[in-house]
Amino acid sequence: MTDAWGPLGALAGEWEGEGGLDTAFSHSQNKVLGTPYREKATLKPFGPVDNGAQHLYGLDYKSAMWRGDEENPFHTEVGYWLWDAATGEVMRGFVVPRGITVLAGGTATGDATKFTLKAALGGEQYAIGEGRYLAQNATTLSYEVTIVTGADTWSYDETTMLRMKELDQLLPHTDHNSLRRVG
């Protein structure tokens, strides 16, 4: 990958990881539960995308997570990672098919191997959108992810703060995994 993709260059490719761990409120078990998961992700480079004077380079991505040997993933995402070399802005826009969209953002240097992106419900730039049901029953207040990249590996650690109807306190819905290059 050329420098045009900045810190995102290290993420391009096909990836798998078996050591994921999710913490969420499980409706079937009526309690907060840790769920180990395996994951596959594909991130494909594109660019530039020109917004007037702004030139973005990005990766379009798909990821899916499974419990054990289950055939259907229990979580999926599609979206874009974007890099603006002129300002050091990194963005990740994605959809979770529960009726949630996220545009998270932050800044990094072109050679960064660790960076953090954030979004908030009602955020001015970096915001979360959700459907009516979730707004009433399980609203997402904030999202934060830290990415660490290495040689043919990368990992993420993310916290989605939820206000769930079933719980008195806010729930940090957390996910982390380490992915290795398979293509």
Ligand code: HEM
């Ligand atoms: C690796 C990433 C993720 C995994 C594996 C994951 C997995 C899960 C699981 C297992 C549940 C519990 C479902 C149930 O048993 O009732 C859940 C709930 C939920 N997740 Fe995630 N999640 C991830 C990321 C996210 C993100 C990034 C967001 C939002 C920005 C999000 C928003 C929610 C919401 C709002 C619920 C509650 C749905 C409801 O109770 O009706 N999740 N997630």
